[in-house]
Amino acid sequence: MRFDDAVAAYMSDKRGRLRACTLAGYESAIHRHLLPRWSGVELESIEPEDVQAWVDGFELPGAALKAYKTLRQVVRWSIRRLGVRMADPTAQGVELPHVAHRVLEVMDxxxxxxxxxxxxxxxxxxxxxxxxxxxxxxxxxxxxxxxxxxxxxxxxxxxxxxxxxxxxxxxxxxxxxxxxxxxxxxxxxxxxxxxxxxxxxxxxxxxxxxxxxxxxxxxxxxxxxxxxxxxxxxxxxxxxxxxxxxxxxxxxxxxxxxxxxxxxxxxxxxxxxxxxxxxxxxxxxxxxxx
Missing domain, CATH: 1.10.443.10 (Intergrase catalytic core)
Known part of the structure; x- marks a missing residue:
């Protein structure tokens, strides 16, 4: 199955389930980060090494983490709901960048x-x-x-x-x-x-x-x-x-x-x-x- 088709099926399913702001966040990550890299790729051909190289290519740790989590959602949903036969490439030792702890701005x-x-x-x-x-x-x-x-x-x-x-x-x-x-x-x-x-x-x-x-x-x-x-x-x-x-x-x-x-x-x-x-x-x- 092509990645584009899996994403289309995933978003069609989620549009009736997710809150509007959550859906907008997924759509943003998909169009900005996932499709530019995985469009046209066969879902079953994605290897952990491919995912690691993709994650390593991000300049911002926060963007890398968000994109990775969205990819993981699409892959696992496709395995579970579409019956795609593949090993989950996001579950095999992908090392994620460290995201610095955000200091909260609060008032006394x-x-x-x-x-x-x-x-x-x-x-x-x-x-x-x-x-x-x-x-x-x-x-x-x-x-x-x-x-x-x-x-x-x-x-x-x-x-x-x-x-x-x-x-x-x-x-x-x-x-x-x-x-x-x-x-x-x-x-x-x-x-x-x-x-x-x-x-x-x-x-x-x-x-x-x-x-x-x-x-x-x-x-x-x-x-x-x-x-x-x-x-x-x-x-x-x-x-x-x-x-x-x-x-x-x-x-x-x-x-x-x-x-x-x-x-x-x-x-x-x-x-x-x-x-x-x-x-x-x-x-x-x-x-x-x-």
């Missing part, structure tokens, strides 16, 4: 408070409050409607994700089954959202998700205060929660993760105060031991 409590003050009265304030106090993904925060928020109890029901994919606004289900969840706002956020609402309905903000992020950064820049991306605002909430003494399992639940590993590996920054508080607790135990 004072900076987060200053950011929210800078956004006071803007059309993105309600979205920013929910993102900063609940650790929401950008699509989740921008996908909130006023009807999703109970301003008596503070409950916020995450039921959809609103994002821009290939220039078009898309509204779809949350990222995972656990992402469809309820969170509860802190009291100051509930009080402020009551003031903001004033009978409003529909989206918390009518701007497109990409415009929301730009508006937040622009307002903070004019006020001269720190601002991070909405993705890093999610990281910020998780780090502040741990710093405040919240257990990692609760943080993972609030973030909508299926387990604590993702929260620990990708969302928690080991700040000085967190580590020092841990040592103080251990010190108290050591010094009080009989």
């Amino acid at each position: 409590a004072a900076q987060t408070r200053e950011m929210l003050r800078a956004l006071w009265g803007t059309d993105v304030e309600a979205v920013a409050i929910c993102a900063a106090t609940l650790g929401l993904r950008r699509g989740e925060a921008c996908g909130l409607k006023w009807s999703d928020i109970d301003l008596r109890t503070g409950e916020v029901r995450i039921r959809r994700s609103r994002q821009v994919v290939l220039g078009e606004e898309v509204v779809e289900a949350p990222k995972t089954e656990r992402s469809a969840r309820s969170c509860w706002l802190p009291r100051f956020a509930v009080r402020r959202l009551r003031q903001i609402r004033r009978g409003a309905t529909g989206w918390l903000c009518q701007l497109r998700p990409d415009a929301v992020a730009r508006r937040m950064r622009s307002a903070c820049s004019r006020a001269g205060v720190a601002c991070v991306s909405m993705t890093n605002l999610r990281h910020t909430w998780a780090t502040l929660a741990v710093e405040a003494g919240v257990g990692i399992e609760t943080v993972a639940m609030m973030l909508g993760h299926s387990g604590i590993t993702t929260a620990y590996e990708h969302y928690i920054v080991p700040r000085r105060r967190i580590c020092q508080d841990a040592q103080k607790a251990v010190e108290r135990l050591l010094l009080s031991a009989a």
